[in-house]
Amino acid sequence: MVYECQTGVQIEAALMFVLPGYDAFLGFLLIAAAVPVLALVTNKLLAPRSQTGERELTYESGMEPIGGAWIQFNIRYYMFALVFVIFDVETVFLYPWAVAFHRLGLLAFIEALVFITILLVALAYAWRKGALEWS
Incomplete structure (x- = not known):
């Protein structure tokens, strides 16, 4: 199928990209x-294949390893990290609001207050459940 554009040039439909603004995105x-x-294939082709006993040992600062490499971490570490990540991401959401604060008006201010209130309630809940204690 052949289309004719405004300049009179004929373009084949099969070669015409439907979303011309996204061609750079598609390339990226x-x-x-x-x-x-490519990195995985290159590694597979160029990596040495010898699996001697020395290569299988765990490296621990040049010293012989003591004990097993797999240890069990306390669940509180994960809870603390999860709470940190959640509040860190929420802070990132507040940054654009703070930058455009003077242009947004009263409604955006009230929405931000509701958002911060929800964060404070979540923080109080995590605190009460003991997720922030490191004992």
């Missing part, structure tokens, strides 16, 4: 997908 997406695949 293809490169982003190809780089890890």
Whole structure:
């Protein structure tokens, strides 16, 4: 099928990209997908294949390892990290609001107060449940 554009040039439908603004994004997406695949293939082709006993040992600052490499961490560490990540991401959401505060008006201010109130309630809940205690 052949189309004619405003300048009178005929374009084949099969060659015409439907979303012309996204061609750079598509190129970036293809490169982003190809780089890890290329890295893995290169590693597979160039990596040494000898699996001697020395290569299988755990490296611990040049010393002989003491005990096993797998240890069990306390669940409180994960809870503390999870609470940190949640509140860190929420702070990132507040930054654009703070930058454009003078242009947003009263409704945006009230919405931000509701958002911060929800965060404070969540913080109080985590505190009450003991997620912030390190004992």
